[in-house]
Amino acid sequence: xxxxxxxxxxxxxxxxxxxxxxxxxxxxxxxxxxxxxxxxxxxxxxxxxxxxxxxxxxxxxxxxxxxxxxxxxxxxxxxxxxxxxxxxxxxxxxxxxxxxxxxxxxxxxxxxxxxxxxxxxxxxxxxxxxxxxxxxxxxxxxxxxxxxxxxxxxxxxxxxxxxxxxxxxxxxxxxxxxxxxxxxxxxxxxxxxxxxxxxxxxxxxxxxxxxxxxxxxxxxxxxxxxxxxxxxxxxxxxxxxxxxxxxxxxxxxxxxxxxxxxxxxxxxxxxxxx
Numbered sequence: 001x002x003x004x005x006x007x008x009x010x011x012x013x014x015x016x017x018x019x020x021x022x023x024x025x026x027x028x029x030x031x032x033x034x035x036x037x038x039x040x041x042x043x044x045x046x047x048x049x050x051x052x053x054x055x056x057x058x059x060x061x062x063x064x065x066x067x068x069x070x071x072x073x074x075x076x077x078x079x080x081x082x083x084x085x086x087x088x089x090x091x092x093x094x095x096x097x098x099x100x101x102x103x104x105x106x107x108x109x110x111x112x113x114x115x116x117x118x119x120x121x122x123x124x125x126x127x128x129x130x131x132x133x134x135x136x137x138x139x140x141x142x143x144x145x146x147x148x149x150x151x152x153x154x155x156x157x158x159x160x161x162x163x164x165x166x167x168x169x170x171x172x173x174x175x176x177x178x179x180x181x182x183x184x185x186x187x188x189x190x191x192x193x194x195x196x197x198x199x200x201x202x203x204x205x206x207x208x209x210x211x212x213x214x215x216x217x218x219x220x221x222x223x224x225x226x227x228x229x230x231x232x233x234x235x236x237x238x239x240x241x242x243x244x245x246x247x248x249x250x251x252x253x254x255x256x257x258x259x260x261x262x263x264x265x266x267x268x269x270x271x272x273x274x
Contacts, residue, residue, distance in 0.1 A: 001055045003099040007048040009059060011037065017052075017059040021082025026117045027265055042187030043079055043178055044068045049107060051100045053083075053092045060084050061092035063100055067109065068182055076104050077177040078114035081123075097130050105274050113271045115176065115244070124268065132270040138176060138244035139253060139266055145234045146260035147227060155195040156232045164191055169203070170217050176244035176269060179214045189214060194232040196222070202229040211237045217252075226255040243267075 006014060015033050022029045030036075043066040053061035061083040065076040083092045104112060114132065116123050124134075166172060166181050177183060184205060194202040202225060204216035213233065218225045233240065244267060245252050 001053055001060075003051060003053050003096055005048050005103070006050040006052050006059075006062065006064070009047065009052065013059055014047075014052075014062065014064070017062060017084060018064075018080060018082060020084040021062070022080075023085070026119060038188065039178075040064070040066070040079065043077065043183050044186060045079060049076060049104060049109070051096050051103070053087075053096055055087070060087040061096060063093070063096050065100075065104075065112070066177065066183075070177070070180065070182065071173070073110045074108055076109045076112040078112060079177070081114070093126060094130065101272075101274050109274060111271060111273050113177065113269060115267045115269055118266045118268055124270075127270050130272070132272045134268045135271045136174070136176075136269040137247045137266065138269065139247055139256070140243045140245075140264045141256055141261040142239075142241035142264055143260065143262040144239045145230055147230045147234055147258075153196065154201075154228050154232055156235055157193045157195055159191050159193055161185060161189060161191050168219075169215070170219070171246070171249065174246040174249065175215060179244060184214055187214075190236075192232060192236065194229055196220075196225075196228060201225055202232070204229065204233050206233070206236060206240075208237065211240050213240050213242045216242075226251065226258075230255065230259050244269075 015036050018036070019029065019031060045064055046067040049067050050064045051062065052059045063078055064080040066079050067076050081093060114127065116127065172181065187207065188209065189205050189207050191205050192203060193200045199220060201220045201222060202218040205214045206212065207214065216229060216233070218229060245256065247253065
């Protein structure tokens with residue numbers, strides 16, 4: 001068995017190994033190949049800085065990295081780690097990481113991060129043993145918006161992504177990798193403003209194909225602003241999915257409970273400076 005980067009590995013082989021590794025996972029993973037191609041492109045996956053363990057040229061374990069400069073540091077985000085079932089218990093991830101961290105360092109990467117479901121105690125301990133520390137906790141949810149007060153005095157306006165003034169949007173420093181502006185710009189998203197009395201009160205960013213909300217927030221402190229925001233979201237899609245809301249954002253967590261979205265899982269973000 002040997003470890004090498006995935007730059008010369010066919011995407012079909014990577015996805016096949018990925019789906020085998022995540023079969024019977026905590027949450028059901030999509031099986032459509034195009035989903036992963038689009039997601040990994042948006043998150044800026046670099047297969048030359050992603051790594052696999054091969055047994056007779058079969059990919060049996062992997063760490064897939066998106067690599068980009070975030071918050072001023074060249075960072076490798078682990079967007080997927082796994083080992084196919086028949087090869088578990090052989091310290092494969094530890095072996096891949098020993099190779100990967102050295103190689104990432106040679107390429108100027110300063111930090112690596114990952115997300116792990118809070119119930120996955122074995123993985124959390126593995127990452128801690130490698131040197132990762134928990135830095136954030138996230139809430140994930142989905143479902144049909146149960147907002148019985150549909151506000152009729154709102155204007156829903158779509159704005160081109162390239163016209164967004166990101167510096168004016170709140171809480172940009174607490175979004176997870178896939179929901180940060182760099183990933184959004186590289187993906188398939190629509191940006192909507194909620195306008196009340198001729199003022200932009202709130203906004204949301206959605207992938208309409210997946211009904212996935214990447215960002216949402218209020219910009220003006222007014223009564224019922226969060227309700228009006230979700231009334232606007234409901235006009236675009238009644239069923240939505242939202243991943244990785246920082247648990248320190250109490251108002252967001254409160255409105256998600258009020259509109260009756262179902263808590264699917266919670267996640268930790270972990271980081272390691274290299």
